[in-house]
Amino acid sequence: MIDETRVGAGALSADGVAADVALAEVRALRAGDRPTHGGRLFAYVYDPAVPGLDELAAAAHRESAHVNGLDPTAFPSLLAMENALVAAAGRVLGGGPGTTAPDVAGSVTSGGTESLILAVKAARDAHPEQVAPRIVVPASAHAAFAKAAHYLRVALDVVPVSPDTLRPDPAAMAAAIRPETVLVACSAPSYAHGVVDPVAEIAAAAARAGVRCHVDACFGGWTLPYLRRLGEPVPPFDFAVPGVTSISVDLHKYAYAPKGVSVLLHRDAALRAPQYFAYADWPGYTMINPVIASTRSGGPIAAAYATLRHLGDAGYLTLAERTRDAVAGLAAAVREVDGLRLMAEPESTVVCFTATEGGPDLFVLVDELTARGWHTQPQLSYAGLPASVHLTVTAAVAPRVAEFGPDLADAVAAALAAGPVRLPAELAALAGALTPDALTPELVAGLAAGLGLGAEPAAGSSPDGASTAAPLPERMALVNTLLDAAPPVLRERLLVEFVGLLQRPAW
Numbered sequence: 001m002i003d004e005t006r007v008g009a010g011a012l013s014a015d016g017v018a019a020d021v022a023l024a025e026v027r028a029l030r031a032g033d034r035p036t037h038g039g040r041l042f043a044y045v046y047d048p049a050v051p052g053l054d055e056l057a058a059a060a061h062r063e064s065a066h067v068n069g070l071d072p073t074a075f076p077s078l079l080a081m082e083n084a085l086v087a088a089a090g091r092v093l094g095g096g097p098g099t100t101a102p103d104v105a106g107s108v109t110s111g112g113t114e115s116l117i118l119a120v121k122a123a124r125d126a127h128p129e130q131v132a133p134r135i136v137v138p139a140s141a142h143a144a145f146a147k148a149a150h151y152l153r154v155a156l157d158v159v160p161v162s163p164d165t166l167r168p169d170p171a172a173m174a175a176a177i178r179p180e181t182v183l184v185a186c187s188a189p190s191y192a193h194g195v196v197d198p199v200a201e202i203a204a205a206a207a208r209a210g211v212r213c214h215v216d217a218c219f220g221g222w223t224l225p226y227l228r229r230l231g232e233p234v235p236p237f238d239f240a241v242p243g244v245t246s247i248s249v250d251l252h253k254y255a256y257a258p259k260g261v262s263v264l265l266h267r268d269a270a271l272r273a274p275q276y277f278a279y280a281d282w283p284g285y286t287m288i289n290p291v292i293a294s295t296r297s298g299g300p301i302a303a304a305y306a307t308l309r310h311l312g313d314a315g316y317l318t319l320a321e322r323t324r325d326a327v328a329g330l331a332a333a334v335r336e337v338d339g340l341r342l343m344a345e346p347e348s349t350v351v352c353f354t355a356t357e358g359g360p361d362l363f364v365l366v367d368e369l370t371a372r373g374w375h376t377q378p379q380l381s382y383a384g385l386p387a388s389v390h391l392t393v394t395a396a397v398a399p400r401v402a403e404f405g406p407d408l409a410d411a412v413a414a415a416l417a418a419g420p421v422r423l424p425a426e427l428a429a430l431a432g433a434l435t436p437d438a439l440t441p442e443l444v445a446g447l448a449a450g451l452g453l454g455a456e457p458a459a460g461s462s463p464d465g466a467s468t469a470a471p472l473p474e475r476m477a478l479v480n481t482l483l484d485a486a487p488p489v490l491r492e493r494l495l496v497e498f499v500g501l502l503q504r505p506a507w
């Protein structure tokens with residue numbers, strides 16, 4: 001129905017298609033996605049369910065989509081909006097005139113990962129004399145720190161977290177600081193479990209050692225301050241804490257901006273300086289980049305600006321209140337079901353639970369919840385911590401909470417009746433014995449086929465010429481069980497291979 005002129009060249013059709021056809025194709029593809037609105041997807045998306053906000057953000061995005069952040073003098077609109085976003089984030093996080101951190105400076109980045117990479121880069125490049133720089137992070141720190149360490153060739157010293165509190169011991173963090181350490185990091189809160197690290201003690205230890213301390217508030221930086229204003233016992237974690245030198249906060253999370261905006265703040269501009277990259281040693285324009293990207297769309301920045309302006313401080317307070325109540329409701333639902341227990345009492349906007357002895361297989365439970373329209377995020381067991389189910393809770397969940405409890409109980413009963421996933425013996429043996437080096441393309445293809453992962457042309461052409469979505473199994477418990485049985489290095493390698501199978505040209 002859609003396009004007969006397509007010549008098998010992927011997105012490039014012979015003569016181009018009508019605008020409405022192109023848009024219809026996007027919409028048809030989107031129909032296969034998980035629902036970004038409606039309060040039933042507990043990861044990846046952050047939905048305030050505020051009427052008109054999507055339209056406002058889209059309109060602002062459209063205004064600035066073609067503006068280039070490469071040169072702030074050519075497009076002062078972007079400079080102004082970035083400065084406004086940095087000031088807003090600085091205020092929310094305890095900085096600005098009249099505070100103990102009056103000189104906070106920062107940058108708008110494309111996301112939390114970029115903010116963390118740049119925090120590590122700034123710390124590393126502040127110490128050019130360190131030939132083998134290192135950073136200290138708790139085991140619960142976001143994987144983006146490992147990515148930063150990998151990209152920047154900085155060694156990663158990982159301090160375990162207690163299985164009870166899911167937090168690192170500040171004394172152990174302090175003890176991990178070496179002469180080569182350029183940065184100590186902690187989370188407020190951690191993504192996986194939503195617990196706030198002992199920031200004050202960790203920052204004090206870093207300060208005593210003369211080392212920078214980054215607080216990763218990518219997830220909770222925009223909600224913890226509002227939860228505190230609502231009376232929740234939020235421990236100090238922001239620039240009010242002496243020794244905290246930088247903080248990251250993702251506006252595309254709880255500031256409810258569309259994807260592509262995070263803010264990295266430093267206590268002062270001198271701390272930020274080594275974050276910049278400047279290059280004049282070529283015949284083109286002198287490049288001065290505060291962030292990783294050079295050409296940058298103004299779209300996400302304008303969308304975030306309009307979102308903040310529209311919601312305002314009072315709007316965020318109301319949204320935090322709704323979210324807090326949703327968290328309380330979901331946590332109560334978990335407590336009421338036999339066979340489940342909370343990994344931690346919620347102290348932010350995450351509800352994370354695991355199974356008790358004799359409880360359901362969590363990966364089967366996740367599939368049962370999916371079948372009932374609830375999209376949760378399974379987390380594999382790791383370093384003495386059991387597998388768990390993660391729920392990122394946003395304001396849009398509030399009206400759904402009452403429906404969750406009965407469905408959760410129902411899904412647990414179904415998972416118990418189905419019993420745990422039994423890995424076929426040869427798969428279990430493979431997962432236990434395989435080393436990443438032994439993985440051949442044939443072995444990967446065989447595994448993928450055995451697991452029902454689309455090994456056949458993933459994104460190909462449907463008979464009518466429009467692109468089709470990749471085939472994925474409806475039930476992921478088998479895949480998750482296999483990964484859970486494998487050590488982390490093998491998990492990484494298997495997932496790289498599996499995702500590589502999905503990501504290939506749609507000729």
Ligand SMILES: *Cc1c(COP(=O)(O)O)cnc(C)c1O
Nearest residue numbers: 111112113142144191216218219
């Ligand atoms: C989401 C998150 C990140 C990474 O952010 P992206 O925007 O996905 O790159 C880092 N740290 C924490 C705590 C997060 O929740």
